Amino acid sequence: MSDSTLEATASEPGDRISGADLPVGNRSKILAMLWIGFYTTILNVFTLTIFRFWGRTHFRRRLWADTYAGQETMEYTGRGLELFVGFLIAIFTLMIPFVGAVVAAQLLLGPDLIFLVIIPLYLALFVVIGVAIFLARRYHLSRTRYRGVRFAQTGSAIGFGFAMFGYGILSAITLGWFGPEARIRLSRRMWDNAYFGSEKFSFTNTEEATKEPVYASFALAWVGALVGYIAWGVWMFMSMGGEDFDPATTQDVEFIIRLYASLIPLIIFIGLAMAWHEAVMIRRIIKSLEVGGVRFSSRMSTFDIIELTITNLFLLVFTLGFGFMAVQMRVWKRIANRISLDGEIDFGAIKQNEHLAPSQGEGLADGLDLISNF
Numbered sequence: 001m002s003d004s005t006l007e008a009t010a011s012e013p014g015d016r017i018s019g020a021d022l023p024v025g026n027r028s029k030i031l032a033m034l035w036i037g038f039y040t041t042i043l044n045v046f047t048l049t050i051f052r053f054w055g056r057t058h059f060r061r062r063l064w065a066d067t068y069a070g071q072e073t074m075e076y077t078g079r080g081l082e083l084f085v086g087f088l089i090a091i092f093t094l095m096i097p098f099v100g101a102v103v104a105a106q107l108l109l110g111p112d113l114i115f116l117v118i119i120p121l122y123l124a125l126f127v128v129i130g131v132a133i134f135l136a137r138r139y140h141l142s143r144t145r146y147r148g149v150r151f152a153q154t155g156s157a158i159g160f161g162f163a164m165f166g167y168g169i170l171s172a173i174t175l176g177w178f179g180p181e182a183r184i185r186l187s188r189r190m191w192d193n194a195y196f197g198s199e200k201f202s203f204t205n206t207e208e209a210t211k212e213p214v215y216a217s218f219a220l221a222w223v224g225a226l227v228g229y230i231a232w233g234v235w236m237f238m239s240m241g242g243e244d245f246d247p248a249t250t251q252d253v254e255f256i257i258r259l260y261a262s263l264i265p266l267i268i269f270i271g272l273a274m275a276w277h278e279a280v281m282i283r284r285i286i287k288s289l290e291v292g293g294v295r296f297s298s299r300m301s302t303f304d305i306i307e308l309t310i311t312n313l314f315l316l317v318f319t320l321g322f323g324f325m326a327v328q329m330r331v332w333k334r335i336a337n338r339i340s341l342d343g344e345i346d347f348g349a350i351k352q353n354e355h356l357a358p359s360q361g362e363g364l365a366d367g368l369d370l371i372s373n374f
Helices: 002-009 028-048 053-063 080-108 115-142 157-173 180-191 214-239 253-286 301-317 324-337 365-366
Strands: 016-018 024-026 067-069 070-075 145-147 147-154 193-194 199-203 289-291 294-298 340-347
Touching: 024 324, 028 053, 028 157, 028 324, 053 067, 053 070, 053 080, 053 324, 067 199, 080 115, 080 365, 115 145, 115 180, 115 365, 145 294, 157 180, 180 199, 180 214, 180 253, 214 253, 253 294, 301 340, 324 340
Parallel strands: none
Antiparallel strands: 016 340, 024 067, 067 070, 070 145, 145 147, 147 193, 193 199, 199 289, 289 294, 294 340
């Protein structure tokens, strides 16, 4: 379907709809996603992973088409070739020069001076990670349509990269306590520069959003993780003989088995401590969104996070990894099915946006292994 046709059929004059008449959800079936994940995995073997770009595109088209608001579904218009070309560009413009600079520094400067090159390079890489995340998001929105109207992401990718880098430093200095605020600020940078057609999204501190116990839940997660690590360390120390045990010299298979087995309850304990905070953060971000007079809300619960984490882990294990697309679908579906809308939106007043869409896909993020399928 051409852009001109889409623009002509996107909305009808006076097409004003209440948010209550736009139920949001997703109808994806797990077997369909398992099938896409299965044949993508198999074909990746025979194509040296090149098919992943087309497999990812198939997954998104199905997932978007199964996601609805009211009587209309989303549409994904990206192509596998765009993702492949974007990946090649990223490899030749960033990854190869980066590796070449590291190798050249090792050969020319020696071990005493190599840090003069390595440290700035790796610091710059953290900025590039933020740039890659922003560019991937810009591509995703530019290839997403609803009622024939395109979404768009504007703003500075470099600015987002430096903001993410700076917030990361602040989070490290504060032992993680700036982390929730960093996540909110980065979400605001994204959504305040996002569009649905001619309508601009806004990310505001609504009353409902600010009621979410962001730092109370984070405190529980932080203290829970600290207690878990301390308890795990003490238990390992005592169970292995206390001060007489030297892990650097032991070759005991029993120690290795016990070490990895002990990580399971530690991960479960920390996951339970963090579940409330993750649910709170999802609700906090979604409740801050508004577009065209429609406000978003979320009913995501702590139980949702816990249940999804456990069942998705089993799904990955029992499918030997090819269920990764089904896992991502289940997360998307749960979030979508917990969203509700309030207010009114006049689709008749929304015009097709005029922001230029990127011609390539999320190659930079793919090269840095930052890609999920949505």
